[in-house]
Amino acid sequence: MQKLVVLSGAGMSAESGIITFRDMGGIWEQYDVTKVASPQAWEETPQLVMDFYNQRRKQLFECKPNKGHELLSQLEDTYDISIITQNVDDLHERAGSSKVLHLHGELKKARSTSDPSLIYTLDNWELKLGDLCEKGSQLRPHIVWFGESVPAMYDAENIMQEADIVLIIGTSLSVYPAAGLIHSAPGSAHIYVIDPGTPAFTPSKNITFIQKIASEGLEELINKLKN
Numbered sequence: 001m002q003k004l005v006v007l008s009g010a011g012m013s014a015e016s017g018i019i020t021f022r023d024m025g026g027i028w029e030q031y032d033v034t035k036v037a038s039p040q041a042w043e044e045t046p047q048l049v050m051d052f053y054n055q056r057r058k059q060l061f062e063c064k065p066n067k068g069h070e071l072l073s074q075l076e077d078t079y080d081i082s083i084i085t086q087n088v089d090d091l092h093e094r095a096g097s098s099k100v101l102h103l104h105g106e107l108k109k110a111r112s113t114s115d116p117s118l119i120y121t122l123d124n125w126e127l128k129l130g131d132l133c134e135k136g137s138q139l140r141p142h143i144v145w146f147g148e149s150v151p152a153m154y155d156a157e158n159i160m161q162e163a164d165i166v167l168i169i170g171t172s173l174s175v176y177p178a179a180g181l182i183h184s185a186p187g188s189a190h191i192y193v194i195d196p197g198t199p200a201f202t203p204s205k206n207i208t209f210i211q212k213i214a215s216e217g218l219e220e221l222i223n224k225l226k227n
């Protein structure tokens with residue numbers, strides 16, 4: 001089986017009703033990223049940070065995977081698929097994809113502020129100041145904030161190095177180190193980019209752009225791969 005490595009971003013979940021970050025009306029137009037998604041914000045205004053992620057988590061509990069997530073999951077019958085996602089939602093997993101690596105953390109998890117190895121799955125949307133880990137320390141959202149390192153990068157690079165085919169879907173490729181992952185793909189790998197916009201990408205002979213939303217772009221890709 002050929003190895004297909006997917007790098008997904010917010011656009012993958014847009015058809016599920018989750019707004020992206022940098023499109024018009026996106027999250028970072030509504031919020032100042034440094035005030036809700038940084039270690040400084042957590043130190044200075046933890047309630048504001050909690051409220052921001054509680055709102056996102058509440059919405060996620062109400063969302064379902066979309067056709068794009070489902071098509072990717074079904075493609076496992078034909079390809080050995082690994083998904084590297086910048087998304088903090090669990091929609092790839094809920095659609096049935098079996099290998100999903102989260103670069104930027106997971107919204108439905110919380111972790112200890114004193115011991116990062118203590119990670120807990122939340123069964124409801126609300127995480128509160130005063131919710132503690134088993135060692136008595138405050139729990140925080142299990143999210144990689146701006147300015148923090150990305151622990152999953154090493155595994156992501158190793159996965160990318162094995163790719164026969166790469167699919168970049170629904171990401172503006174504007175956040176590093178995630179956006180640099182593409183450089184870990186072997187030169188022989190063909191790269192497909194599905195996005196209705198124009199991600200920051202240097203065209204080369206190994207790249208095919210499919211300028212469509214995720215579900216429609218995936219249908220087109222599946223047809224292309226069949227031929």
Ligand code: OAD
Pocket residue numbers: 008009010011012014015020021022023026037086087104144145146169170171172173174175194195196197198199212213214215
């Ligand atoms: P962006 O909001 O930067 O980019 C979303 C991309 O999805 C854009 O290229 C859009 O054109 C595209 N898009 C919009 N609707 C789409 C659809 N229906 N189908 C397919 N594509 C669509 O989101 P990301 O690139 O994921 O990090 O952002 C990367 C990181 O920046 C996020 O993980 C988050 C954010 O700050 C953290 O919070 C750490």
